[in-house]
Amino acid sequence: MPTIKDVARIAGVSTATVSRAMITPDKVSEKTRLKVEVAIAESGFSPNVMARNLRRSESKTVVVIVPDIANMFFANVVRGIQSVALREGYKVLLGDSIHTIEQAKVYLDLVSSKQADGIISLTAELPQEVRQGASIPMVMACEYFANFSIPTIRIDNQLAAQRAVEYLISIGHRNIGCISGPLNNPLCIARREGYLQALQQANISSDVQAIEEGDFSFQSGYSAFMNLSNLDGMSALFCFSDIMALGAMKAATQLGLKVPEDLSIVGFDDLALAEYASPALTTVRQPQEEIGQTAMKIMLKRLKGSKVSHDTVLATQLLVRDSTAPPRFFTSS
The missing domain is CATH 3.40.50.2300 (Response regulator)
Incomplete structure (x- = not known):
């Protein structure tokens, strides 16, 4: 099976140059990039998915931060996110912040390291620098900050x-x-x-x-x-x-x-x-799956540089079932 060393030998460059040409093509000359691409085709070398995506400056991955993975409510929201993401060729990475800002930061850092393209946060427990204005593609769903600049999907x-x-x-x-x-x-x-x-x-x-x-x-x-x-x-x-x-x-x-x-x-x-x-x-x-679907649609628009709604409010419905009835005087046993 051809390796990156075979590509480097055919192109007449170092393996480091081959890596740069695949991952950060803007850092090599056009001539070198073309030599590497020809060598890849000639050798039959298949760059891994991450390398191809990094060459295009995208990972096709979105991170969803939940405050508590054991809470069943968030499972339905994530299902909605994933249904849209998969249809658009994106993967969803789920991160449980365990109600801690420190753990949330671990997942936020995946975007700056180019392992993910954006963050959908279902928790408001985020670092202060994010609250002051996110520098990464981000969407808030469920929990939110009042008067915050990050696009938000919520109910009233x-x-x-x-x-x-x-x-x-x-x-x-x-x-x-x-x-x-x-x-x-x-x-x-x-x-x-x-x-x-x-x-x-x-x-x-x-x-x-x-x-x-x-x-x-x-x-x-x-x-x-x-x-x-x-x-x-x-x-x-x-x-x-x-x-x-x-x-x-x-x-x-x-x-x-x-x-x-x-x-x-x-x-x-x-x-x-x-x-x-x-x-x-x-x-x-709560329209749980719709919250997730809407969040992912807005994230896709953000990643494409399109204008998005700042505050999207979805409707709720009171479902009257058997646990309520007119009162009878309350007594404890």
């Missing part, structure tokens, strides 16, 4: 949360607890505002003790509800994710409460398991 989290709580109020609930995600997270800040706005507009006093912070896990939903269960008269619960809602549902059941007879529960996301829970979970549907 505040409005979606507000409508979910308004629904609970409309069927008679007045004492509505809340399990949030981390309150320094931009999505959670917006959803908390929506929750409070719905209460305020209905002239229901908000109680800071009615909000318990979770971390989007089953366990945190379970533990948060155990902390909230002492609240007098709570008849409904709004959770910032389906996963936490199902954790809370398990806790409620263990306390002897029936859902929705004793406690109505609303989640957020509409993961597949929400529909198959018992009872089926009322939830806010």
